[in-house]
Amino acid sequence: MTGTSxxxxxxxxxxxxxxxxxxxxxxRRTEKAAHDLFMSGLVKGTxxxxxxxxxxxxxxxxxxxxxxxxxxxxxxxxxxxARGATPEECLAELMSKATGLCRGKGGSMHLxxxxxGMLGSYAIVGSHLPMAAGAAWSAQVxxxxxxxxxxxxxxATNIGAFHEALNLAAVWxxxxxxxxENNFYMEYTPISSVTPVANPAADRAPGYxxxxxxxxxxxxxxxxxxxxxxxxxxxxxxxxxxxxxQTYRHYGHSRTDPAKYRPDGELEQWLERDxxxxxxxxxxxxxxxxxxxxxxxxxxxxxxxxAVDAAKNxxxxxxxEAFTDVWADGGSTWRT
Numbered sequence: 001m002t003g004t005s006x007x008x009x010x011x012x013x014x015x016x017x018x019x020x021x022x023x024x025x026x027x028r029r030t031e032k033a034a035h036d037l038f039m040s041g042l043v044k045g046t047x048x049x050x051x052x053x054x055x056x057x058x059x060x061x062x063x064x065x066x067x068x069x070x071x072x073x074x075x076x077x078x079x080x081x082a083r084g085a086t087p088e089e090c091l092a093e094l095m096s097k098a099t100g101l102c103r104g105k106g107g108s109m110h111l112x113x114x115x116x117g118m119l120g121s122y123a124i125v126g127s128h129l130p131m132a133a134g135a136a137w138s139a140q141v142x143x144x145x146x147x148x149x150x151x152x153x154x155x156a157t158n159i160g161a162f163h164e165a166l167n168l169a170a171v172w173x174x175x176x177x178x179x180x181e182n183n184f185y186m187e188y189t190p191i192s193s194v195t196p197v198a199n200p201a202a203d204r205a206p207g208y209x210x211x212x213x214x215x216x217x218x219x220x221x222x223x224x225x226x227x228x229x230x231x232x233x234x235x236x237x238x239x240x241x242x243x244x245x246q247t248y249r250h251y252g253h254s255r256t257d258p259a260k261y262r263p264d265g266e267l268e269q270w271l272e273r274d275x276x277x278x279x280x281x282x283x284x285x286x287x288x289x290x291x292x293x294x295x296x297x298x299x300x301x302x303x304x305x306x307a308v309d310a311a312k313n314x315x316x317x318x319x320x321e322a323f324t325d326v327w328a329d330g331g332s333t334w335r336t
Contacts, residue, residue, distance in 0.1 A: 012062070012224060014286040018296060020062055020220050021279045024054040025300035027078045028276060030087040033308050034077065034094055034108070038255050042312070043094045047108040048075040052218075052250040055275035056181050057082040059223025060149065063231055069117050069135045069148040071128040074109035075181075075249075076121030079151055084116030087307035097314040104317025105325075126152065126159030129178065133165045136176035136240075147234045148176045149227075155186030157200040163208075166242070170208040175234035177227065178210075180244045181217060187253045188261050205242035217245025218275045221282060247275075 093100030180201035205212030
């Protein structure tokens with residue numbers, strides 16, 4: 001479900017928030033399905049689940065235009081769905097099926113849906129930040145009013161590409177948003193143990209003359225408002241913004257990681273601030289009845305159940321597809 005710019009910061013009503021809650025519920029269930037399919041041997045390769053991060057992708061996407069550009073990391077299932085990919089397309093891709101987003105060639109770490117502005121998930125840490133700057137430069141040159149958004153983890157803030165992208169974006173005043181999903185761990189290492197500032201993304205932004213903001217990444221309303229303001233600023237020609245959304249992954253780094261390095265009780269504390277719980281609380285305060293919320297969850301459950309069945313029954317990817325889309329002309333023949 002692709003976000004629109006029709007509702008700006010502070011203007012989400014109860015109906016809009018309920019829609020975002022249902023979208024987060026779909027994503028949460030899709031992540032659980034990916035986990036279960038992996039454990040049953042139907043997903044090849046690894047997966048990096050984003051359960052706990054849903055509010056960042058959904059809140060941000062709701063503040064963007066359908067033609068804006070989004071670049072994500074290998075932990076990008078939530079971004080793909082928030083930008084219009086279906087659970088069936090994503091799960092089929094993870095299962096190397098012909099109906100997958102990339103026809104089975106990309107897998108979990110390379111989800112892409114160009115026609116909705118989802119310009120890929122990238123396995124190399126930080127590599128997509130300069131790409132987002134380039135997309136923003138293209139929009140600036142063409143005068144389209146589009147914004148490019150790069151989502152990345154806290155670990156990417158210690159990668160050279162992060163600093164290079166911020167520097168160029170500031171110099172050229174590019175319409176790009178750098179959104180850090182700070183879940184406090186770089187794979188297995190606490191970000192605080194290798195970074196001299198408390199907020200690894202936002203505290204670095206002033207060094208490049210870029211506004212930096214730390215927000216609650218588990219509150220979809222907070223994320224929506226922050227991104228809407230930053231996008232409006234970018235469209236007005238005032239340049240980039242760094243947003244550091246503090247959140248927490250419910251699973252380990254990948255499916256091979258039991259996350260034993262986390263202190264006792266830390267996960268439980270973050271589960272009390274689960275994005276779905278926070279949104280549920282907002283909706284209750286806005287007068288949304290419990291049965292409406294239950295119906296939203298029931299619809300989400302059915303969507304994902306149908307997606308799992310469809311993905312399981314889809315045809316396997318055609319090996320011949322490996323020789324398509326290597327070059328811009330759609331083929332794989334070496335050109336001299």
